[in-house]
Amino acid sequence: MRIDILTLFPEVFDFFNHSILGKAKEKNLLEINAVNIRDYSLNKHKKVDDYPYGGGAGMVMAPQPTIDAIKAVKKNNPGKVIFLGPRGKTFNQEEGKRLAKEENLIFLCGHYEGIDERIYNYIDEEISLGDFVLTGGESAAIPIIDAIVRLVPGILKNEESYKDDSFYNGLLEYPQYTRPIDYEGDKVPDVLISGHHENIRKWRRLQSLLITKERRKDLFDEVELTKEDKKLLKEHYSVHKAQCIVHSEKEDFSCDEN
Incomplete structure (x- = not known):
């Protein structure tokens, strides 16, 4: 599986270089790329946001750098573009199983007061982590991507490891014990x-x-x-x-x- 993450803070996704997912990347079972949206800004200061028309607090992610970043990634990744935002369906295990069947995915992390509405023309679906507010989409992207990729065949050594997980079959997991008795x-x-x-x-x-x-x-x-x-x-x-x-x-x- 290949996943590209469009973000303003690519360093956050160093998380995926460790533990089980890090090993999966080393074995070429998984490819995760963090793409800096600022790299596509035509502004000399690499600015990616601006004030909202009509007034209001905060800033809005501008269409030019965001859309250009999506277009650039699409050249090598034909997957769905998923925006992590509040309008989307709440993520759960069933959604994880559905998306784990995809070979390619692109995640767009929002920031500030949101994204320019015209960016939605380039988004295939929106997913929410829950009914609460985060400082940025990066905080939502990590658990969602983690939940998806661990269901990809070969990522976990034993398929039963996730089939017994809480929520996989609609139930919470049974109690676990280890030594000593x-x-x-x-x-x-x-x-x-x-x-x-x-x-x-x-x-x-x-x-x-x-x-x-x-x-x-x-x-x-x-x-x-x-x-x-x-x-x-x-x-x-x-x-x-x-x-x-x-x-x-x-x-x-x-x-x-x-």
Whole structure:
């Protein structure tokens, strides 16, 4: 995959030269280029913004350097131009999976009070990181690009690494443990050290369901439960209810009835 990022601060994207994505770049599985929009300004001071017509606070990114930068990158990258701005659809895992199928992408990072409206003629789609304001599109570009490229085949050593991620299948991820087995009396669940792979799989699925139901009910309500899911939940709550009765007899009223 090739990604070009049009930005006023290319040094920010040194982030992608490290860790897993840095290794992917070394193996030529991924190409990420940070392109400085200022390099395309015809202004002798390399100015890229100006005051808005009609008045108002702040500055607006000018069309000439931004559009010329897009045109220049398009000569070698035929991908979609994605603007990181507030009008766009909020980014999520499904959007990440969709964009990970592209071979080429171009991201435009906005700044100041926004971009000249005429620049939209050269933009294919707009994506927002969320309903809040950042100082620049660079802050949004890093997590969005990171989320996309890790889904590209070959970037991660094991495809299961992202298939078990939170949100990939609509659920939050199950709990994870590593050594030691016992840390200050807090032990790893027996099932995870049993060596019984099917029981481990079922436990992890149940935990994902329970955690999502507890912490992100909105996500849980959208999940289409399988027959196995319903059985796991039914068995869990049957045991849980029995435990509640035992606790009540012992005058332990901390049991959660849910």
